[in-house]
Amino acid sequence: MIRVQSDPIDVVAVLEAVEGPEQGAVVSFLGRVRDHTGEQDVTHLDYEAYGEMAERELQRLVDEAREQHGAERVAVVHRTGRLEVGDIAVAIAVASGHRPAAFEACRWLIDTLKERVPIWKKEWFADGGHWVSDRP
Amino acid sequence: MIRVQSDPIDVVAVLEAVEGPEQGAVVSFLGRVRDHTGEQDVTHLDYEAYGEMAERELQRLVDEAREQHGAERVAVVHRTGRLEVGDIAVAIAVASGHRPAAFEACRWLIDTLKERVPIWKKEWFADGGHWVSDRP
Amino acid sequence: MRVLLFAGLAEAVGHREVDFDFGSAVGGDVAGEATVDELVARLREVFPALAGHVFRVAVDQRYVRGDEPVTADAEVALIPPVSGGRS
Amino acid sequence: MRVLLFAGLAEAVGHREVDFDFGSAVGGDVAGEATVDELVARLREVFPALAGHVFRVAVDQRYVRGDEPVTADAEVALIPPVSGGRS
Numbered sequence: 001m002i003r004v005q006s007d008p009i010d011v012v013a014v015l016e017a018v019e020g021p022e023q024g025a026v027v028s029f030l031g032r033v034r035d036h037t038g039e040q041d042v043t044h045l046d047y048e049a050y051g052e053m054a055e056r057e058l059q060r061l062v063d064e065a066r067e068q069h070g071a072e073r074v075a076v077v078h079r080t081g082r083l084e085v086g087d088i089a090v091a092i093a094v095a096s097g098h099r100p101a102a103f104e105a106c107r108w109l110i111d112t113l114k115e116r117v118p119i120w121k122k123e124w125f126a127d128g129g130h131w132v133s134d135r136p
Numbered sequence: 137m138i139r140v141q142s143d144p145i146d147v148v149a150v151l152e153a154v155e156g157p158e159q160g161a162v163v164s165f166l167g168r169v170r171d172h173t174g175e176q177d178v179t180h181l182d183y184e185a186y187g188e189m190a191e192r193e194l195q196r197l198v199d200e201a202r203e204q205h206g207a208e209r210v211a212v213v214h215r216t217g218r219l220e221v222g223d224i225a226v227a228i229a230v231a232s233g234h235r236p237a238a239f240e241a242c243r244w245l246i247d248t249l250k251e252r253v254p255i256w257k258k259e260w261f262a263d264g265g266h267w268v269s270d271r272p
Numbered sequence: 273m274r275v276l277l278f279a280g281l282a283e284a285v286g287h288r289e290v291d292f293d294f295g296s297a298v299g300g301d302v303a304g305e306a307t308v309d310e311l312v313a314r315l316r317e318v319f320p321a322l323a324g325h326v327f328r329v330a331v332d333q334r335y336v337r338g339d340e341p342v343t344a345d346a347e348v349a350l351i352p353p354v355s356g357g358r359s
Numbered sequence: 360m361r362v363l364l365f366a367g368l369a370e371a372v373g374h375r376e377v378d379f380d381f382g383s384a385v386g387g388d389v390a391g392e393a394t395v396d397e398l399v400a401r402l403r404e405v406f407p408a409l410a411g412h413v414f415r416v417a418v419d420q421r422y423v424r425g426d427e428p429v430t431a432d433a434e435v436a437l438i439p440p441v442s443g444g445r446s
Contacts, residue, residue: 021171021221028164035157048366053420085157107239118438120366131367184279189333254351256279267280
């Protein structure tokens with residue numbers, strides 16, 4: 001399961017997508033919208049994606065997680081559009097035979113997703129919004 | 137949420153238990169019953185707990201995860217009794233402001249749980265069972 | 273004194289719980305006197321099936337060191353190695 | 360050539376997509392000749408609002424290096440830094 005979508009993320013479906021009788025360890029990451037960034041209150045976020053490339057890049061990441069980081073089954077879903085505080089922006093689940101590989105692959109996936117997958121986040125405060133990538 | 141129980145684990149409840157507006161990162165670990173150990177097919181497992189101490193020890197672990205490993209909200213549920221292949225034996229969810237702490241605390245919790253919490257696993261094969269701790 | 277046994281230890285000894293008269297076993301009032309190591313040594317004499325088994329000891333649901341005291345009204349548990357780190 | 364812009368780059372330039380005549384811009388048939396760096400240099404001339412912005416380039420939905428070729432029928436995207444690593 002690899003998706004970039006505007007619909008809410010179904011976490012149960014993400015976890016079920018990696019179920020398998022040989023995989024004893026499932027590690028998942030959920031990224032939720034926080035109510036603040038630094039000292040500032042966040043009112044909501046907008047996520048913009050280069051959708052078709054984002055899904056292709058996610059597929060490349062998943063292939064790499066399988067080939068080089070010990071992931072056996074992987075699901076990644078990223079949401080786009082307007083998200084409110086508490087909404088899930090990204091969900092990753094990795095299943096492996098044993099837990100070290102599952103932890104390492106899940107961590108690698110979210111770190112690399114945030115470097116490589118063309119999805120941008122605009123944070124909105126009471127006094128306006130800014131693209132997070134605008135700030136050094 | 138800290139529980140040692142014979143009922144199936146409700147993963148959604150575990151994840152919801154750590155939701156909070158300040159926690160942008162949720163890392164979870166699920167331990168499922170594999171269909172094999174090494175070369176041998178596993179038919180099922182039995183988990184036995186020193187229940188009251190197990191819950192107390194889990195509480196100590198959760199306190200330590202909060203004080204020393206950056207966890208902000210934690211849920212841990214371990215199942216006991218007979219489990220079939222695919223069943224979830226243990227579920228841990230950790231929510232923190234940012235993901236490094238959530239990953240590190242979740243990993244520390246499952247590693248330490250498996251060293252310290254008095255719960256034992258008996259693996260059953262076609263030709264009999266053995267306590268996993270019996271083997272060096 | 274309640275002594276609880278679990279998993280492979282319970283199967284080896286044939287009991288999950290024993291009521292162990294540690295006071296008379298060490299010859300009198302042990303309050304504040306006997307240590308966990310002394311209790312374990314006495315249990316190994318009374319239950320030879322413990323031979324070859326390693327375990328930690330919990331008193332009143334907390335792991336204790338061998339040099340800590342144990343009183344006759346304690347709940348003692350022998351804790352064999354727990355389920356391990358492989359999955 | 361379709362050139363796609365996103366996020367802060369789209370807002371700076373005022374377009375999300377431009378139809379860019381790269382062939383005539385470099386003076387003729389560019390197939391197999393022009394590089395990504397050359398395209399970017401030309402885009403920065405035509406769209407001064409790109410000044411001060413950093414971005415990577417994707418051609419046909421794959422990141423490319425500056426020395427790779429780009430043809431007139433490609434889908435080019437300017438990719439500003441993505442959402443970052445803090446959450």
